[in-house]
Amino acid sequence: MLCLLPHRRVRRRAGRPFRPRVSILVAARNEEAQIERCLRSLARLNYPSGRLEILIADDGSTDETAAIVAAFIKDKPQFRLLHIAKPLGTARGKANALAHLCRAATTDYFLFTDADMALAPDWVAGMLAALAPGVGVVTGITTACGGLFGRLQGLDWLFGLNLIRLLADRGLPATAVGNNMLVTRAAYEATGGFEALHFRVSEDLQLFQAVVARGYGFRNLCEPRVLGVSLPQPTVRALLEQRKRWMSGAGTLPCYLAGLFWLYGAFYMVLFWPGFLPLEWVAGVYFLKIGLQTAFLSVTLRQAGRRESLSTLLLYEPYLCFMSVLVLGYVLWPRPVEWKARRYVWAEA
Structure with missing residues (x-):
């Protein structure tokens, strides 16, 4: 049943692209081998840097993740590194890092991705273009790169996400994927945030369900400008754990x-x-x-x-x-x- 919460309308001036300030949120834990690839893709986004707020949370890393991020962002004012030291509410692990990021964000649009992802240059604009009055969450399309094992994992991503898109196009809510997701501040705050949700490790699915339960709409996309390319799981054991x-x-x-x-x-x-x-x-x-x-x-x-x-x-x-x-x-x-x-x-x- 749809709730009666007022939805913030997305305002676009005729003939001008929609370019609001947005927050890109990345939770990172022990990502020294891959975090710079993600940061480089974010630095290459075709979006005004002055309208980007890119927040990276170091979630208690025991490797050089924080040092690598700090060195990369030192001359890039749109980036900021946060160190996660305490829990918020019921949140734990990655959900806690994301809760801190959302509290630190200062815009009305949260774009979530992971440290092992590289995003298409038009990712931000493509995700924003899918917004409409009442839509609270947008999910992009993801694949994986690498050798044959990685490309087969990429086909898995594409198969599952496009199947979910077909369901979404018919009004059937399924899930969102936290490595390639946009959530409006209004929708996020309506749920109480990660710190108010009962803790689960599938925090992206949990947030999606909470947003939809509060009457917000959803969109799932499959197009080049919202494509994210993940690094593959390196072994069968790692893939099974995932x-x-x-x-x-x-x-x-x-x-x-x-x-x-x-x-x-x-x-x-x-x-x-x-x-x-x-x-x-x-x-x-x-x-x-x-x-x-x-x-x-x-x-x-x-x-x-x-x-x-x-x-x-x-x-x-x-x-x-x-x-x-x-x-x-x-x-x-x-x-x-x-x-x-x-x-x-x-x-x-």
């Missing part, structure tokens, strides 16, 4: 999306269970899935302004089969969720 953290929030997803994810994970176990289906049915269903999946990925890549070889698109299927079974087993394995050298019990996830 996916376990993601799946920890599946219980709070809308039933139609949670059902799709779990169905995708169980698809192969059911299809290839010995003797469950005739071989001709197994072959027919499997090759139909590959065809539809490859076509969907081809369209998604074109919409996002990316290209990929047909051989890699076809390799995505065995990768997905292998990872789906591994992730399902890893999620069911009773062990804590590990994230940024911190451990969280499943209830917190």
